[in-house]
Amino acid sequence: MKIKYSLITRRNFLNGLLGGWAAALMASFISPALKFVFPPYREPDEVILPWSEYKDMSPNSTKIFPWGSKPGIFKQNDDGTHTAFVGVCTHLDCNVTYIPDQRKFFCACHDGWYDENGIQIAGPPPTPMRKLEITIEGEDLIIRKPGVKVE
Numbered sequence: 511m512k513i514k515y516s517l518i519t520r521r522n523f524l525n526g527l528l529g530g531w532a533a534a535l536m537a538s539f540i541s542p543a544l545k546f547v548f549p550p551y552r553e554p555d556e557v558i559l560p561w562s563e564y565k566d567m568s569p570n571s572t573k574i575f576p577w578g579s580k581p582g583i584f585k586q587n588d589d590g591t592h593t594a595f596v597g598v599c600t601h602l603d604c605n606v607t608y609i610p611d612q613r614k615f616f617c618a619c620h621d622g623w624y625d626e627n628g629i630q631i632a633g634p635p636p637t638p639m640r641k642l643e644i645t646i647e648g649e650d651l652i653i654r655k656p657g658v659k660v661e
């Protein structure tokens with residue numbers, strides 16, 4: 511039996527099918543690109559590290575620790591105190607390294623500089639490096655986001 515009248519012409523049906531296929535193809539390209547540019551990042555509230563690996567550091571030295579998917583920087587100060595930072599630049603999130611000879615943190619992406627306290631001193635970084643809170647409990651070195659309540 512042949513249909514005399516249809517609400518959808520063959521041309522419209524094929525155009526709709528082609529359009530849907532093109533939209534699905536574009537979504538499959540755009541989705542991974544968006545995840546690369548804006549990675550889903552969940553920052554931890556705290557990390558617990560073995561204090562034995564950090565307690566014998568020499569003054570003016572740093573050690574990297576994992577802070578979620580970003581690096582954290584644990585710094586041994588000259589006076590025996592410690593400081594912890596989120597180890598990425600406040601400009602565009604590039605990793606930052608500590609240069610002990612110059613007592614400065616350096617971001618190679620756009621020549622950004624911070625002093626040994628994480629305060630921006632040159633280049634494009636708009637704000638100081640993010641400091642984290644440090645607690646030592648027995649054998650644990652606990653590094654927390656500022657303001658996180660201890661249970």
Ligand code: FES
Nearest residue numbers: 599601602617622
């Ligand atoms: S990302 Fe560090 S200076 Fe631009």
